[in-house]
Amino acid sequence: MDKLDVLVVYNASVAQSATISDHLSLHPFLLASSKANYNLSYSYFLAHCDQLGLSAGFTTSSDITGPGTCQTYWTTQENSWVKVNQPAHAHHIFDKISPNNQVRSTERSLLLSDSTIIPFNDRALFTTFHDKLLTYQQLPEYALPTVELANSRLSTIRSSLASLRLLCATHRFPSDFGTSVILKDRFGAGGNYVFKITRSFVPQIRQLMCHNPHIHFILQPYLAFDLGYAYRGTPTTADIRLIFHRNRLFQAYLRLAKANDFRCNQHQGGKLIYVTKKDLPPAVIKVAQKIRQKINKPHALYALDFVISNSGRIYFLEGNIGPGITWDTADLVDTKKAQQLIRSIVRSIASRVNA
Known part of the structure; x- marks a missing residue:
């Protein structure tokens, strides 16, 4: 061997x-x-x-x-x-x-x-960020209200919707949430199995769950954020990803959603733009640092995704314990940044091996 x-x-x-x-x-x-x-x-x-x-x-x-x-x-x-x-x-x-x-x-x-x-990857942090419900339960003061959909029974869906409405009504800023809800894969990535429901909530949710029986779903309120952040002076639907490695902000980039979509993931047509710390809203960095301190994993690699609501408030969307290390071969900046991240990861592994 x-x-x-x-x-x-x-x-x-x-x-x-x-x-x-x-x-x-x-x-x-x-x-x-x-x-x-x-x-x-x-x-x-x-x-x-x-x-x-x-x-x-x-x-x-x-x-x-x-x-x-x-x-x-x-x-x-x-x-x-x-x-x-x-x-x-x-x-x-x-x-x-x-x-x-x-x-x-x-x-x-x-x-x-x-x-x-x-x-x-840190074992405990992997468990937390892999599970979007657990992410909310451990970081409720920063994340969007989240409830579980245990099964596709009508009574369960009604109960989960009622629980979500209550969480939103008792939130510090209930006016940030409209009536629409997001049905999302609890363990998913890449913007897959993410659906916006605007009406006929119970039958639509049940239909989607029955069509995707292998998916474990959660419910979150729909948060409008198409006017919350302005890129180069123009409001745009975007999320902000901050990558932390060895307890410091290592990289940051924006993901701009394609037209008429709220999903910013590259797999859903989103555009990636790297930015520097000075390009980031200070309020986002402040919230990210609070989460970093609460997580308290000084040697870990992870990403924190944020959006800014149309009211200007910062919301933590989700964490990612394994940010991608691949690159777009046609994008020299993306290539450089991905290779920089790989080198940092390998250096960390080398320090562990040689410890």
């Missing part, structure tokens, strides 16, 4: 196992897929590991056979991907597994099932 310093583990639903036949793929991310550019990002990650004297491999969640152990893995040589048909083990794990179903959850649990295995 090969002994590695660090093992990168990606969702098997996206990445290809090193057991894949050469005629099907010579890369962990299929070149014909929308994730083809991920090959560049993770090749860069492994190359920087090598530069810092770390032995590293890339594998998929389906290749995990035990704590920190995989049956086969990828590595890189001279900018080319190489399949290694050999088991490997590492104590340090950089995982990009989203445990959104039982299979992925079981794989991740097995990967980290021994106390000697050290994930890059």
Whole structure:
């Protein structure tokens, strides 16, 4: 068995196992897929590991056979991907597994099932930010009111709607919330399974839940924020992402929603624009620093997403324990910033390995 310093583990639903036949793929991310550019990002990650004297491999969640152990893995040589048909083990794990179903959850649990295995992401913070309901429960003074939808029964939906209306009515600023609600994947990402409901709430919510039985949903109030933030003097529907690493604000960017949409995610057509600290509203930084202090994870990497309501108030949308390290190859700024983040991550791993 090969002994590695660090093992990168990606969702098997996206990445290809090193057991894949050469005629099907010579890369962990299929070149014909929308994730083809991920090959560049993770090749860069492994190359920087090598530069810092770390032995590293890339594998998929389906290749995990035990704590920190995989049956086969990828590595890189001279900018080319190489399949290694050999088991490997590492104590340090950089995982990009989203445990959104039982299979992925079981794989991740097995990967980290021994106390000697050290994930890059803080375990407790991962749990908090992966679960949007838990995020609200732990940070209610900053986040949008959030309630669970335990099932698609009409009585449950009515009860959850009533609970949400009560939370909004007793909120410090109830006038910020209209009558519309957001139905959202409790464990989701990328703006997927996010629906705005404006009328016929109970039947529409039930219909969406029945059409997506594998999704665990939550309810939040719709918050108008299309006039709350002005980019270059023009009000726009945007959220603000602040990335913290090793207890400091590392990067920040805006995500501008496409026309007639409230979802700012890039996967939903949002546009990413990096900004400096001086470009950010001081009130956003103030709230972010309060959350950072409450989280109290000085060595962690995480992102905090905010919006500014049309009344000018700051709301914490959600946290992200694994901000993306990929880049748009046509965007030189995005490339530079993503590579900067990768280098910072690898330096942190190196300091842990060498401690």
